[in-house]
Amino acid sequence: MAKEITKREDNYSQWYTDIVKKAALADHSAVRGCMVIKPTGFAIWEKMKDQLDKMFKDTGHVNAYFPLFIPKSFLSKEAEHVEGFAKECAVVTHHRLMNNPDGPGVVVDPSAKLEEELIVRPTSETIIWNTYRDWIKSYRDLPLLINQWANVVRWEMRTRPFLRTAEFLWQEGHTAHATEQEAIEESRMIHDLYAQFAEEYMAMPVIKGAKTANERFAGAVETFTIEAMMQDKKALQAGTSHFLGQNFAKAFEVKYLNSENKEEYVWATSWGVSTRLVGGLVMTHSDDEGLVLPPKLAPIQVVIVPIPKPLPELLEKGAQIAKLLRDKGISVKIDQDPTKRPGFKFAEYEMKGIPVRIGIGPRDLEKNQVEVARRDTKTKEGVSIDGIVDHVSKLLVDIQENLLVKAKAFRAENTHTADTYDDFKSLLDEKGGFIEAHWDGTTETELKVKGDTGATIRCIPIEGDKAPGKCMVTGKDSTQKVIFAKAY
RNA sequence: AGGGAUGUGGCGCAGUCCGGUUAGCGCACUUGGUUUGGGACCAAGGGGUCGAAGGUUCGAAUCCUUUCAUCCCUACCA
Numbered sequence: 001m002a003k004e005i006t007k008r009e010d011n012y013s014q015w016y017t018d019i020v021k022k023a024a025l026a027d028h029s030a031v032r033g034c035m036v037i038k039p040t041g042f043a044i045w046e047k048m049k050d051q052l053d054k055m056f057k058d059t060g061h062v063n064a065y066f067p068l069f070i071p072k073s074f075l076s077k078e079a080e081h082v083e084g085f086a087k088e089c090a091v092v093t094h095h096r097l098m099n100n101p102d103g104p105g106v107v108v109d110p111s112a113k114l115e116e117e118l119i120v121r122p123t124s125e126t127i128i129w130n131t132y133r134d135w136i137k138s139y140r141d142l143p144l145l146i147n148q149w150a151n152v153v154r155w156e157m158r159t160r161p162f163l164r165t166a167e168f169l170w171q172e173g174h175t176a177h178a179t180e181q182e183a184i185e186e187s188r189m190i191h192d193l194y195a196q197f198a199e200e201y202m203a204m205p206v207i208k209g210a211k212t213a214n215e216r217f218a219g220a221v222e223t224f225t226i227e228a229m230m231q232d233k234k235a236l237q238a239g240t241s242h243f244l245g246q247n248f249a250k251a252f253e254v255k256y257l258n259s260e261n262k263e264e265y266v267w268a269t270s271w272g273v274s275t276r277l278v279g280g281l282v283m284t285h286s287d288d289e290g291l292v293l294p295p296k297l298a299p300i301q302v303v304i305v306p307i308p309k310p311l312p313e314l315l316e317k318g319a320q321i322a323k324l325l326r327d328k329g330i331s332v333k334i335d336q337d338p339t340k341r342p343g344f345k346f347a348e349y350e351m352k353g354i355p356v357r358i359g360i361g362p363r364d365l366e367k368n369q370v371e372v373a374r375r376d377t378k379t380k381e382g383v384s385i386d387g388i389v390d391h392v393s394k395l396l397v398d399i400q401e402n403l404l405v406k407a408k409a410f411r412a413e414n415t416h417t418a419d420t421y422d423d424f425k426s427l428l429d430e431k432g433g434f435i436e437a438h439w440d441g442t443t444e445t446e447l448k449v450k451g452d453t454g455a456t457i458r459c460i461p462i463e464g465d466k467a468p469g470k471c472m473v474t475g476k477d478s479t480q481k482v483i484f485a486k487a488y
Numbered sequence: 489a490g491g492g493a494u495g496u497g498g499c500g501c502a503g504u505c506c507g508g509u510u511a512g513c514g515c516a517c518u519u520g521g522u523u524u525g526g527g528a529c530c531a532a533g534g535g536g537u538c539g540a541a542g543g544u545u546c547g548a549a550u551c552c553u554u555u556c557a558u559c560c561c562u563a564c565c566a
Contacts, residue, residue, distance in 0.1 A: 013560075032557065084566070123566085157489070157564070164565085217566045225566090240566060272566095308524040343526035361525055371525085454563095 005351075007288050012232040017161070019282055023291040023352050026161045033159040033166030037275070040352065041162075043299035044278055045169065049149065051201055051296075052171060052273065055193055061145040061173060066127050068151075069118040074126035077251040084218020085122045088155040092118040120153040125219065125244075125270055128174045129252040136176055136266060139258050143186070144176040162279030163236075163488055170274035176266045178258065180245070183267035184222075187243040190271045191224040194239040202277065203294040203403035204228050204284045205411055206238060207434075207483060209459025214443045217270075221245035227458045227483065229411045230283040233432040235458045235485035238280050241271035285376075285403050291353030292375055294403050295396040302392060303354045304334045307342045307361035307371075314360050317385070321358065321370070324389045330396065350375060355399050356392060376402055417481070421472045424484070428453050434485045438478035440471035448473060455484045 005022055006014040020026050025041030037045065053063070069092060076082045096112030121127065128146075136144060153167045162168075173190060177183040191208060198206045206226035216223040220242035228236045249255070249265040258264055285292040295301050302325055306314035315336065322332040333354075335345055342359070349357055359371035359380075370388060373380035376399050383391050414433030418424035427435055439445060439457065450456050460482045471478045 011560085017559080028558065030557080088565080154565090211566080215566070220566085223566070237566075242566085341524060341526085341528060343524095343528090345527085347527050359525075363525070 005288060005290060008231060013160075015288070016279075016283060019286050019291055020161045023282075025278065025282070025291075028161075031166075033156055035161050035165050037169075040299065041278060044281065044293070044297055045275055047297045047299060048197075048201070048273075048277055049171070052197060053147075053149075055197065056147050056171075056173065059189065059193065061147045061175075063148060064146050065148050065150065066121075066124050066131065068121055070121050070124070070127045072117045072119055074130055075119055077126060078219045078247055080247075081125065081219035081251075085154070089122055090120040090153045090155055092120065121150070122152055122154045123270075123272075124148065124150070124152075124172055125174065125248055126252070129248040129254060129268070132174075132176055132266075133252050133254045136254055136256050139178050139256055142176055142178045142256060142266065143182065145173075145186075146175065147171055147173040160279070162275055162282070164276070168275045170272050172270060172272040175269045176249075176254065177268070178256065178264075178266065180267050183245075183269050184243050187222070187224060187241045187269040187271065190269070191226070191241040194241065194271075194273060195226050197273075198226055198228065198238055198277075199404060201294070201296045202281050202284070203296075203400055203407060204238070204280060205404065205408045207459060207461055208463060209461040209483065211240075211459060212443070212446055212457045212482075214446050215457065217242045219244060219247050220270075221247065224462075225459050227485075228280055228284065229407075229414060229434060229485075230280070230488070231286075231410070232283070233414045233434075233485075235434065235483075235487040236276070236280050236283070237458070237487065238277060239271070239273040242269060244268035244270060284407050286353065289347075289378070290351035292403070293353040293355060295355045295400045298353065298355050299331065300333045300354050301330050301396060302332045302356045302358060303349050304332060304358045304360060305342060305345050305349070306335065307359050307364075309341075310336045310338050311362075313365070314362070317365060318358075318360055321360075321385065321388055325392060328389055328393055330392065346373075350378075356395055358388075358392075374399055376406075418472060424449075424472055425453055428455055428484075428486075432486065434458070434483050436465070436481040436483055437472045438469040438480075439482045440474050440476035440478055442474075445471060445473050449484065455486050458483045458485050458487060 005018040008015045023040060024038050026038055027036040029036045075085070093114055094108045094112045095114060096109040097106040098109040100107045132144065135141060149171050151167055151169050156164050156166055159165050175186050177186060195206050195208050198204045206228045208224065208226055211223040211225050217240060222243040224241045225237055226239045228238045230236050246265040246267060248268050254266050255263045256266055281297065282291060285294065304318040304322060306318060315334065318334045322334055325332045346357065353375060355375050357373040359373065364370050369382045369384050371380055372383045372391065372395065374395060414431070416427045416431060416433060416435050418427050418435050418437040424435055424437055446457050460480065466480045468480065469478050470476065
């Protein structure tokens with residue numbers, strides 16, 4: 001195991017790559033743009049997934065599974081939708097290989113060409129709405145609240161582990177409603193749910209807002225987003241919830257009979273978060289010593305290290321403590337490896353972001369105590385074994401809170417307000433981060449700012465300052481300030 | 489997509505310009521011993537055919553062509 005992680009201030013991208021590698025979250029694979037999610041990385045995703053799945057089910061959703069392959073013709077039924085994804089679709093054209101007649105290996109059998117090519121799903125609206133047409137006949141069939149956990153493929157040019165990969169894992173919810181109002185409420189409810197998950201579980205503060213027309217999901221009437229700030233002050237779109245209007249219902253002829261026996265198109269939403277959240281988690285909390293995980297998402301919350309080595313009496317005491325902690329629902333690992341020294345283990349567990357480390361040595365036992373170290377602040381203290389369970393339980397809560405407080409403070413420090421375009425440009429140049437400014441609501445102005453500075457409108461915030469003003473670029477009327485930032 | 493760089497045991501690298509003994513080194517690994525409260529030490533071992541394919545040559549990690557992958561910068565992107 002190599003020791004060095006690139007310092008954040010030296011090269012933030014490299015630091016991120018180092019963390020992913022050294023904390024064993026993911027590996028590159030033989031396939032361009034695709035990663036192997038290693039057990040540690042996958043365990044974090046599973047924790048996220050379990051919690052989100054519970055939240056979806058608590059709000060009335062059920063899981064289902066739709067095909068990986070989508071007939072090409074489906075994708076073209078919604079004009080804006082196909083426009084948005086056409087450039088990054090993987091296409092299946094054949095269904096058979098054959099031995100290479102001219103040499104070793106195998107080649108595509110030209111006689112096995114598919115009559116209609118299949119697209120590997122970049123998202124599933126089309127295949128799902130094609131299916132919903134058969135499922136929805138009456139207002140009694142509504143609402144239809146379905147989620148699926150799946151992989152999708154978007155053939156990206158530049159990829160980075162978790163943040164942007166050609167194949168990624170996500171959940172996509174697809175709901176159908178009788179009324180516009182109900183569909184809008186659904187998309188907002190999920191938006192709130194995502195924000196709550198980000199803050200309570202990931203300890204990652206987010207700004208809730210609506211996307212501009214330019215940044216909106218292809219095929220949506222309204223896209224809601226949660227935007228987080230990473231430690232390099234760039235914005236990360238962490239989750240989106242879309243109100244789709246009747247666009248897909250009309251494209252796929254999904255109609256129902258209302259209680260007056262009149263035929264109407266249904267109203268739709270879709271929403272998703274992906275393994276990108278793992279990247280966001282890393283970039284929100286980790287430091288130059290390695291990964292830092294919030295306790296609620298840490299696969300292992302506490303590690304017990306016998307010092308100086310796994311002597312029987314130390315392991316016995318460690319096992320007692322572990323049992324007490326596990327009875328409280330805390331996940332614990334006891335390190336029994338006799339070949340590594342404590343110092344090595346300390347560094348290793350810090351690298352992997354385990355929130356709490358308990359050291360037990362003979363000197364501690366004499367005093368009936370253990371050494372408790374917390375990853376987030378890198379502090380440690382002696383704690384009486386008698387009160388260890390309460391202490392650790394409370395400590396995990398403290399760490400979870402502290403991470404959120406720190407992340408909020410960081411975002412506050414790096415959020416600025418610009419009144420003029422000159423201010424905006426110098427702020428962006430000198431300080432970066434989020435910049436609140438008035439905008440006239442036009443795509444033209446948004447694109448000008450993007451072209452001039454590289455910053456985009458991350459969202460039109462739903463909460464906070466709603467005072468009207470004048471656009472910083474054109475001086476035209478603006479209904480409220482919006483958030484500009486450079487983004488992932 | 490443009491620019492730059494890299495690919496040699498599990499990881500990190502040297503060797504490549506100026507082809508030529510059995511391809512080296514550090515970490516990791518195995519065995520034995522001594523150690524052990526913040527990344528231990530000594531000794532002995534095992535493991536690579538040099539990203540892939542083709543070519544030049546008596547001879548290729550080294551030269552040429554093609555290709556794949558990765559990283560960085562810029563551009564692009566629900």
